[in-house]
Amino acid sequence: MADRARNEPESIDLEAMLRRALKPVDPPEDLAARLDETLTSLTDLVAEELEAWELAAIGDPRRWVDGLARPAVAAAVGGAAGAALVALRVHQGRGRRKARANDPLDYAEQTVRAVADEARKLLDR
Amino acid sequence: MDKATLDREFSDLYRAHLKDVYSYAYYRVGNHHDAEDLTEQTFLQAYRHFERAVAESDGRPLRPWLIRIAHNLAANLYRDRSRKPQTPIDDTQHLRTVHTTEDLVEGRDELARILEGVQQLPDDRREALIMRFALGMDNREIARAMGRTDGATKVLIHRAIKQLEQIVQTQGAAA
Numbered sequence: 001m002a003d004r005a006r007n008e009p010e011s012i013d014l015e016a017m018l019r020r021a022l023k024p025v026d027p028p029e030d031l032a033a034r035l036d037e038t039l040t041s042l043t044d045l046v047a048e049e050l051e052a053w054e055l056a057a058i059g060d061p062r063r064w065v066d067g068l069a070r071p072a073v074a075a076a077v078g079g080a081a082g083a084a085l086v087a088l089r090v091h092q093g094r095g096r097r098k099a100r101a102n103d104p105l106d107y108a109e110q111t112v113r114a115v116a117d118e119a120r121k122l123l124d125r
Numbered sequence: 126m127d128k129a130t131l132d133r134e135f136s137d138l139y140r141a142h143l144k145d146v147y148s149y150a151y152y153r154v155g156n157h158h159d160a161e162d163l164t165e166q167t168f169l170q171a172y173r174h175f176e177r178a179v180a181e182s183d184g185r186p187l188r189p190w191l192i193r194i195a196h197n198l199a200a201n202l203y204r205d206r207s208r209k210p211q212t213p214i215d216d217t218q219h220l221r222t223v224h225t226t227e228d229l230v231e232g233r234d235e236l237a238r239i240l241e242g243v244q245q246l247p248d249d250r251r252e253a254l255i256m257r258f259a260l261g262m263d264n265r266e267i268a269r270a271m272g273r274t275d276g277a278t279k280v281l282i283h284r285a286i287k288q289l290e291q292i293v294q295t296q297g298a299a300a
Contacts, residue, residue, distance in 0.1 A: 014289060014293065017239050018239060018286075018289075019258050020236060021236045021243070021258075022240075022259040024144055024145070024148045024260070025144075025259075027144060027161070028161065031147070031161050032143060034165075035168060
C-alpha cells in the first residue's frame with residue numbers, strides 16, 4: 001500500500017498553484033502615468049508635436065507637407081479626442097522616426113508628415 | 126452619448142482594466158517591453174472603436190472586448206515577426222518581480238514548474254488559462270474574448286488543466 005502510494009504521481013492542487021503562478025502583474029508606473037496622461041488630459045503631447053511642426057514649417061512647408069495637410073490637421077485636432085488620438089499615434093511612432101532621421105530637422109520633417117497622416121486618417125473615418 | 130461622456134467612460138474603463146490588459150499582455154508576450162507596447166496599442170485601438178463597442182455591448186462588461194483586442198494585436202505582432210514570442214517568460218525574473226518573498230519561500234520550484242508547463246501548452250489553451258487565473262475571468266467572459274461558445278470554452282479550459290497536470294507530473298518525475 002505504502003509502495004503504491006510512493007509510485008503514484010504526486011497529487012497537487014493545480015488550480016491553486018496556477019492562481020499563485022499567474023498572479024496579476026502590475027504595469028510599470030511610467031506606463032500607467034504615460035497612458036493616463038495621454039488618454040485623459042492629452043495636452044502635453046499635442047503641444048509637443050505641434051511645436052515640432054512649427055519648427056519644421058519655418059523652412060518651406062510645401063517641401064514636406066502638401067497644402068491640404070495643415071487645414072486637415074487643424075480640423076482633426078480641433079477636438080480633444082481627435083487631438084488625443086493624433087498625439088498618441090504620432091507619439092507612438094517617435095522611436096521609428098528618430099531611428100530613421102538623419103538629423104533633428106529630418107526628424108521634425110518626419111513628425112510633420114506623421115501628424116498630417118494621422119489627422120487625415122481621423123478625417124477619413 | 127456626447128463626446129465628453131464617452132471620453133469619461135473610456136477613462137473609467139482604462140483605469141479599471143489597465144492591470145488586466147497588462148497582465149494578459151505580459152503572460153502572452155513574455156517580457157515587459159513588448160507587454161508595454163501591446164498594452165498601449167490595445168488602448169489606442171479601444172479608444173478608436175469605443176463608441177461602437179458601447180453601442181453594441183448592450184450593457185455587458187467590456188473587459189472581454191479589450192482582451193480580444195489585445196489577443197488580436199499579439200497575434201499580428203507574431204505574424205509580423207514571423208515567429209513565436211522572442212522571449213518565453215524568464216521564470217527567474219518573473220518570480221522575482223511578480224511574487225512576494227513569502228511566495229518564493231513557500232514554493233519557488235513548484236511555481237517555476239507551473240510557469241514552464243504553461244509555456245508548453247498550445248496557444249489557445251495557454252491563453253484560456255491566463256484569462257482564467259491571471260485575470261479571474263469566468264467561462265462566459267473567456268468565451269467572448271476568444272470568440273468561442275461557452276461550452277467550447279469550458280472544454281478548452283478542462284483540457285488545458287489536464288494537459289498541464291501531465292506536463293507538471295512528468296517534470297516532477299524527471300526531477
